[in-house]
């Protein structure tokens with residue numbers, strides 16, 4: 001089956017109940033029926049729901065669907081995108097280890113990796129994901145993960161994915177790609193050999209800014225990379241917290257299984273069944289929406305590029321964008337999602353534009369069906385010194401736009417009057 005069909009059907013047999021919409025199992029726990037069945041579930045001799053912190057039938061369907069749409073083997077849904085990023089990293093790295101993270105990632109991922117994880121003994125090294133030039137030099141025997149975004153938020157940078165995967169595989173290091181902005185409709189990192197994909201499903205997968213969530217998905221074949229790999233003893237040696245279980249000896253996708261049995265068990269960043277249901281609804285229409293987001297963003301990028309008061313526009317989908325060759329190489333039909341950046345003369349003019357728009361909302365979110373405009377220098381990045389801002393590719397006059405699904409002509413008219 002093709003991706004669009006899988007997004008609508010995988011994981012749910014409607015003959016079970018005859019309901020067209022997936023049921024929401026709003027429950028905390030499950031009746032085991034017998035002591036034996038309960039014991040078998042806990043011993044992993046049988047698989048089934050135990051307690052909603054670990055699994056839930058509605059969430060199971062969402063997990064099966066997102067795994068399928070990403071072209072992966074298995075998925076774990078989490079309470080937020082951030083907990084998905086955290087789980088992916090700490091499923092691989094422990095105190096004393098290091099991780100290598102792209103210089104162009106979501107601001108929250110930077111604070112998590114460079115500051116908070118450091119408090120727990122995990123060191124973070126930064127690499128330039130556009131060239132992947134210094135990546136190989138940074139890898140040592142304690143390196144456990146290489147993390148990057150397929151289309152970075154907010155810079156809309158596209159990494160040198162082929163080179164990153166090649167170097168990682170040379171050293172048997174696991175790669176993690178945050179595919180939130182591109183979504184599996186435009187790009188499927190696992191098909192290029194990336195090992196793990198993470199998502200903030202709060203963005204395009206939800207699509208309407210109505211719920212926070214996340215997911216991690218493992219590549220089919222990742223088990224083979226982990227089995228016997230001396231970097232990852234946690235998968236190959238007995239787990240004392242699970243009566244000596246050895247993940248490498250089980251016939252299951254072990255990255256996801258360990259994230260569920262160990263991390264979800266102990267940290268509890270569980271999605272609510274209702275939110276899982278919202279993400280199932282979102283996945284059903286994702287392919288239609290991503291095309292429209294991309295089409296609208298393309299039109300707006302083209303308009304802004306021709307405007308005399310706009311200094312520059314960054315949108316990889318535009319034919320004359322400096323990253324267009326990468327959009328062509330990696331993304332479906334060169335579509336590059338709904339996110340774009342443009343720059344005007346200064347801080348004050350940028351703020352005036354935000355205050356003058358009527359359809360765009362001044363919000364720090366992306367991926368909503370309603371258009372959003374943000375001025376990083378006065379909001380998300382206002383504590384960052386000018387030199388560091390510039391290093392992150394953000395100037396005082398930079399504006400980020402998440403183009404929604406309104407009529408593009410209305411959006412252009414709104415920007416036109418705001419730019420006067």
Ligand SMILES: *Cc1c(COP(=O)(O)O)cnc(C)c1O
Pocket residue numbers: 080081082083085106108109149153178180181199200201202203212213214366
């Ligand atoms: C929003 C976002 C996150 C964090 O996700 P939440 O759902 O807000 O916790 C991580 N990565 C990217 C690329 C994002 O845009």
